[in-house]
Amino acid sequence: MSSSEQDQTDKQKYEFRKVIEDLKEYEGSGTQLVTIYIPEDRQISSVVEHVTQEHSEASNIKSKQTRTAVQDALTSIKDRLRYYDVYPPENGMVVFSGAIDTGGGRTDMITKVLESPPQPIESFRYHCDSEFLTEPLAEMLGDKGLFGLIVLDRREANVGWLKGKRVEPVKSASSMVPGKQRKGGQSQARFERLRKEAIDNFYQEVAEMADDLFVEQRHELDGILVGGPSPTKEEFLDGGYLHHEIQDNVLGKFDVSYTDESGLYDLVDNAQEVLGEYEVMQDKTEMEEFFEELHDGDLATYGFGPTRENLIMGAVDRLLISEDMRKDVVTYECPNGHEEREVIDRREATPDHECSRCGEVVEVEDEEEAREDLIDHLMNIAEQRGTETKFISTDFEKGEQLLNAFGGVAGILRYDTGV
Numbered sequence: 233m234s235s236s237e238q239d240q241t242d243k244q245k246y247e248f249r250k251v252i253e254d255l256k257e258y259e260g261s262g263t264q265l266v267t268i269y270i271p272e273d274r275q276i277s278s279v280v281e282h283v284t285q286e287h288s289e290a291s292n293i294k295s296k297q298t299r300t301a302v303q304d305a306l307t308s309i310k311d312r313l314r315y316y317d318v319y320p321p322e323n324g325m326v327v328f329s330g331a332i333d334t335g336g337g338r339t340d341m342i343t344k345v346l347e348s349p350p351q352p353i354e355s356f357r358y359h360c361d362s363e364f365l366t367e368p369l370a371e372m373l374g375d376k377g378l379f380g381l382i383v384l385d386r387r388e389a390n391v392g393w394l395k396g397k398r399v400e401p402v403k404s405a406s407s408m409v410p411g412k413q414r415k416g417g418q419s420q421a422r423f424e425r426l427r428k429e430a431i432d433n434f435y436q437e438v439a440e441m442a443d444d445l446f447v448e449q450r451h452e453l454d455g456i457l458v459g460g461p462s463p464t465k466e467e468f469l470d471g472g473y474l475h476h477e478i479q480d481n482v483l484g485k486f487d488v489s490y491t492d493e494s495g496l497y498d499l500v501d502n503a504q505e506v507l508g509e510y511e512v513m514q515d516k517t518e519m520e521e522f523f524e525e526l527h528d529g530d531l532a533t534y535g536f537g538p539t540r541e542n543l544i545m546g547a548v549d550r551l552l553i554s555e556d557m558r559k560d561v562v563t564y565e566c567p568n569g570h571e572e573r574e575v576i577d578r579r580e581a582t583p584d585h586e587c588s589r590c591g592e593v594v595e596v597e598d599e600e601e602a603r604e605d606l607i608d609h610l611m612n613i614a615e616q617r618g619t620e621t622k623f624i625s626t627d628f629e630k631g632e633q634l635l636n637a638f639g640g641v642a643g644i645l646r647y648d649t650g651v
């Protein structure tokens with residue numbers, strides 16, 4: 233994946249995350265918020281059919297208020313589905329609709345469609361509850377990474393992918409390795425030799441299967457996990473069966489009880505610690521570099537103002553943004569033509585601003601225009617200047633510091649600008 237594609241998905245993921253956070257806050261007064269997950273191969277017409285069916289079943293709902301709310305939501309969903317052709321966009325889409333509590337006994341009807349999530353939606357889901365169903369989407373965004381999975385014993389092997397949190401079994405093989413019991417009339421030595429040969433052949437077959445799958449994508453691969461009983465996985469790994477580039481990518485070996493498809497899931501469960509470490513490892517490296525520059529170098533910048541200025545100059549190599557930062561930036565233009573900005577909390581009302589240069593107090597007229605999500609604001613500049621954006625987790629100390637001590641924004645510079 234090129235770095236601009238990576239930026240694109242990071243940005244897209246951020247957009248999704250924002251929408252999910254908003255949706256999570258909503259609550260219906262009854263079981264009246266509808267969520268529909270639609271896979272890309274599901275015909276829109278069949279979704280409409282399903283919604284029509286639900287609409288007529290909703291007439292049985294006892295509470296008049298809930299009944300009306302559910303039916304309104306379903307009607308709104310049907311209206312939205314009209315904009316689509318035969319199939320949903322790539323990877324499918326999710327539709328949210330319902331009357332949400334806005335306080336004081338009042339409700340507000342909202343309908344939102346999220347198209348093309350970062351991973352394909354696996355199955356059709358209709359969900360009606362007092363909350364929107366956001367977990368499956370959140371899971372897609374939660375984890376980074378592409379890992380190759382291999383589980384094997386002497387009789388059976390399975391290979392597959394771990395994409396984010398999702399396990400994807402791909403291929404399996406089974407062996408002709410005879411049991412430990414030799415048949416009558418066969419010499420012990422000959423039996424042992426044949427058995428060893430059969431095992432060797434099987435390991436080769438498994439390695440070929442893994443190489444076929446993983447070698448082509450070795451540049452996107454974050455690592456390989458190998459599972460199985462002992463000493464099978466050790467024999468396999470120590471025997472040099474795997475392509476050397478794949479072998480170098482092995483992150484660890486783990487005991488699993490099964491080597492069928494379910495073994496792949498066991499493997500991921502048992503590797504949680506390694507995977508968790510891995511996930512923040514890249515973020516840790518970025519932050520280490522930032523702190524080194526901060527203490528002993530000239531290439532660190534932080535805080536909204538200086539980072540933005542450096543970004544505009546094209547001097548930022550990597551923009552570091554805390555994953556948990558939720559801020560907006562407001563742009564004020566005073567009557568004397570001075571442009572200034574304020575960073576505020578996302579939930580905060582837009583304040584008036586006193587111009588630092590002439591003292592005029594500026595009121596925002598058009599909020600839509602003056603107020604922008606801080607991350608969007610910075611990422612747009614970064615994109616224009618060819619700066620890579622990295623989202624940094626808060627699951628480790630220096631990541632937390634980025635959020636709390638540096639305003640959630642920092643950068644590693646290409647050259648010292650003196651800003």
Ligand SMILES: [Zn+2]
Nearest residue numbers: 566570587590
């Ligand atoms: Zn001014």
